[in-house]
Amino acid sequence: MFVLLGPNAQGKTNFLEALFLLARGFSPFHASDEELILFGEESALLSARFMEGGALSLRQVLLTRSGRREWRRDGKIERRRFSLPLSGFFPEDLALVDGEPKRRRDFVDDALSFIRPGLGEILGNYEKVLTRRNLLLREGGPRELIDAYGEQLVLLGARIVEERLKYLQVLSPLFLRTFELFSGERGGFRVEYRTRGYELKEGILEGLGRARKAFEEEERGKGMTLFGPHRDEILFLFGDRDVREFASFGEKKSIALALRMAEKAVVQWMKREETVFLLDDAFPGLDRKRREALRALVAQESQVFLTTTEEDVALELSREGARILLVEEGKVRG
Secondary structure, X not given: OEEXXXXXXXXXXXXXXXXXXXXXXXXXXXXXXXXXXXXXXXXXXXXXXXXXXXXXXXXXXXXXXXXXXXXXXXXXXXXXXXXXXXXXXXXXXXXXXXXXXXHHHHHHHHHHHHHOHHHHHHHHHHHHHHHHHHHHHHHOOOHHHHHXXXXXXXXHHHHHHHHHXXXXXXXXXXXXXXXXXXXXXXXXXXXXXXXXXXXXXXXXXHHHHHHHHHOHHHHHHHOOOOOOHHHOEEEEEEOOEEHHHOOOHHHHHHHHHHXXXXXXXXXXXXXXXXXXXXXXXXXXXXXXXXXXXXXXXXXXXXXXXXXXXXXXXXXXXXXXXXXXXEEEOOEEEO
16 A cells, blocks of 8 residues: 655645556546646656556556547557556545536446446447437437437447446445445445436336437427436435435545445456555545544555545554655655
């Protein structure tokens, strides 16, 4: 375990963001390449050594303001980039609990794209078809073409929903178990996939096909597609209540942390490889019981990079074998 210790605005989060981008291919904040490049510079080079298949390899990516990227492995340009097993929590992940439904859908879809790259292509195709169909609806395009795109959305959407449900079936018990360690509460908490305009019990393909026809007239009036997985919701419920209605900041942060830790466990299981876990500013806002639970969970992980401004947290973790790295003005030492 590595603990990056230092005051705010010294570069700790940038360090984790660079690791994440090198491993997963995008910023955890979904920043554009231009936003990642230092002001006044035309490009940026990210570089790190990773253990792959029992051997060290040098991974690099050159970012440019034009958006063009150049991926390299051991100095050679890669035509096809391969993702590395890595997951992480950032403070922005609180939006997984109380943010827009899209944040929770993206949480599942990003993980699926990482675990099963072929599904990433399906998700990309769905977005392209959806964009074209919405344009036709706004401009009053031919019904035949709108219907054709609608049929494509049904087929692609059914596959996406099926994969989301399978993933949640694996993720949910791991997530609930981890959350119980944070909260000390057992039972009553659950994850629900809620469809919009169709029922899972009628069959996903059949339900989406029926929804496509049911929304035809309303879609023409609103100029947008009103059926499909881009409209579905993932809810965290305690009993029948949405946690967004009553959960405290500490509870919401515990849920977000448990989600990311469960994601890490699923990635590690599916990839059959040790998975690096990143934790950015994870301890603030948690009460003593939750901080102790987080420290115990982190101590069990094999490869962790954790940031903190709190010296006492760093010292406690160092007693459990963590190596402290000091971060100041963008430089890491230790």
